[in-house]
Amino acid sequence: MPPTTDPVSVTRTFCGALFFPVIAMNTGTLLFGGVPSQLKRTFLGGVTFVVVKGVLKIYHKQHTYIRQSQRIIMNFQEENQTYSATLTPRGSR
Incomplete structure (x- = not known):
């Protein structure tokens, strides 16, 4: 996740x-x-600019979040089984 x-x-x-x-x-x-x-x-133009810019920023951040949340890791091979076993909690084995 980005900051x-x-x-x-x-x-x-x-x-x-x-x-x-x-x-x-x-x-x-x-x-x-x-x-x-x-x-x-000028005032109406400024308000319009700020509102449109805010809507576009929200739209962009929403689609960036959706795109990043749908990413998957492909061709992942777990090489060190003992390392991952030490990271699992004791009750979940």
């Missing part, structure tokens, strides 16, 4: 913070062009 938290670099966070207003403004202009206020368009 639950991904290490994020400071550079990536900084660049994302710089690009967020640009993305919010472009998304708002593209999707909400009929709104008369530029501030409202």
Whole structure:
């Protein structure tokens, strides 16, 4: 299983913070062009971007989990029987 938290670099966070207003403004202009206020368009674009990004991230993590949970080990041959016998609990033999 991959770790639950991904290490994020400071550079990536900084660049994302710089690009967020640009993305919010472009998304708002593209999707909400009929709104008369530029501030409202930018706000709606930012909210839309964050929601869509969150949904895509959840979708990706869910499918990554499903894909990893269905993996199986093929062509496994247990070479050392005594080692595996020492690892089993006493009540399960």
